[in-house]
Amino acid sequence: MSLSLRAGICMVILFAMWILSIVNFVLESFFTEPVEQLTRIVNKDEILIEFPLAFRRAWKTDIIYPPGSVDVSGGRVYLKPGKYIVSYEGKYYWVSEDFVIVDYAHLSEILSYPIMGGIQFILTDGVYVASERDIDIFAGAVEGILADRRVLALVSYFDFENNVLLLRRGIRVKVLDWESLETNKELLLQLENASDRSEYIFLSDGKLLRAR
Structure with a gap:
């Protein structure tokens, strides 16, 4: 078979494939x-x-x-149920236990449930998954803290990036050890009736100190 004949056959095959792709596009569009x-x-x-x-x-x-x-x-x-509400790129979402975004959060939910922030997500296999290290430790501590309804009523925001916890009264707590805070979460109840908006530091040894 000559070279020119082979080239001609290849051109015919390519032309036929091009025609088939056009036909498929037309079928997709109209049917x-x-x-x-x-x-x-x-x-x-x-x-x-x-x-x-x-x-x-x-x-x-x-x-x-x-x-x-x-x-x-x-x-x-x-469908994985939502467990936590996160703030991400200016919007609020429900995430599952393994920190996959599963739904939008409604305004009523945002106002009545503590928010997590400072968490980055990456698109993996069509879903947004938290990309942060130690997110399991943080989530476990948050779950333990929120398990006490009295504490749940006090907390408004958990900042993973800056290791900060905000109370609904405007009090800011710098957290040096989330796991230790979970163990000593009753210390937060001491701030329930605080008359000012001071900043506090929670140390790894379980002590809560007033910073200013």
Whole structure:
């Protein structure tokens, strides 16, 4: 087979592939339509939700599952529940126990529940996951602190980046050891009736000192 003949065959094949791609684009444009896709979410209570549109062709349907969901077979998916509210790039989100963003936080939730800040996220496999080191230690301490309802009513903000805890009265606590603060969280109750907005430092040995 001559070189010119081989080149001619290659050109014909490339031309045919180009024609097929155009035909596929036309079919996608004219025969694809958005349709409502109901996805069954299995949490503590099973609910049926209406999730973003699927794209249905006459021969195939592409189903879009919620980011962060886990397939549990049988046409069901498990959506990770939100555990903490985080502030990230000027917006508020619910994150799961493993710090994956799963939902937006409503204003009423933001006003009534402590916020975490100073946490960075990266996009991994279609979901936003916390990229910080020691986030598990921080989250464990926060969970332990918020387990006491009396303390929960005092706290408004946890700053991971600057190691700061803010109380609803405007009092700022610099935290040198989050795990130790969890163990000695009852010390925060001493600030419940504080008359000023002083700054405090919580030391690693479990002492709470007034900074100014």
